[in-house]
Amino acid sequence: MSIEILLDKAWQELCDNDGRTSAAEHPDMRLISRDELSRFLVDASFKWKEARNHGISIEESRELDSGSVMGFFARGHYDRHKFAEACNEYTGADPYYDRRYVRPDDCRQEWWRTVPVSGEPGAVSYHNAEPHSRGAFAVTVTNVVDDHERKQTQRWIDSHHKGRAAGFAEGLNWALRQLDRINAEAGDELLRRYREHDKKSGAA
Missing domain, CATH: 1.10.287 (Helix Hairpins)
Known part of the structure; x- marks a missing residue:
């Protein structure tokens, strides 16, 4: 949803409420409460972010021992360009100076499965899996940080x-x-x- 559509929707919601109209000399003004303004801003922020990350939920892949970020992944197969944009929205990485910046060519689609880490209760690692095999799930992934290093x-x-x-x-x-x-x-x-x-x- 674009900002313009969200604005029209919020404005119409205000206009539909009783007692919100202003004097005739100010036809484009309405009364609004602090809570309503807060809600409208939250909605706008969410919709704006959703438009920039294409609704893709980004997760970090980390090195097991050091905990250092190696790259990013999302559960499901996504278009490489949209996935790259979602990663950069997630990190805010600068395209010129930040090693976390993701380009479409850095991305690929894979199938993973989770494997418990021995001696680490609750910890799991991700391993490549045969497509559609038991426990396998689709991912779109980039190891851009690890590749850079x-x-x-x-x-x-x-x-x-x-x-x-x-x-x-x-x-x-x-x-x-x-x-x-x-x-x-x-x-x-x-x-x-x-x-x-x-x-x-x-x-x-």
Whole structure:
């Protein structure tokens, strides 16, 4: 329901009540109580939120040990674009700076089942399930936070490896320059062996 429709409905409700009309010189004004205003505002807020989240109830998926948010899910299969909008309405995430921000491509439809966590009374974890199997239920899910952290960790690892490789290359070049002055043949042999080793490592 749009705000305009809700406004018309609330206005008509006021007009239908006895004793709410104003003087002829103010035909567009009506008396309203504090409780009525509060109720109208609550209705407007609810309808506005419902329009933005498409009526989708978002839940958080959390890491079992740390309790950190990994992503979000909703029970049922929903359109990916609407689900993403519902997630962003739920979190208020900024599209440029917030790792919780969900895009349609981050979302997928799955089937889950609940499994009790051993040694944790009342705690359950969610596992993938065969569609329509016993205890299975449909979900729309995104692990956008966990995916972001995995990609960030992989970037750190790649950067570390590149740094080590660059440091080794600098050391090798320094050694070759020294050998070029001390023993050029030894330098050529060292370079040959390095290239041979590098070729084997690349093939592996």
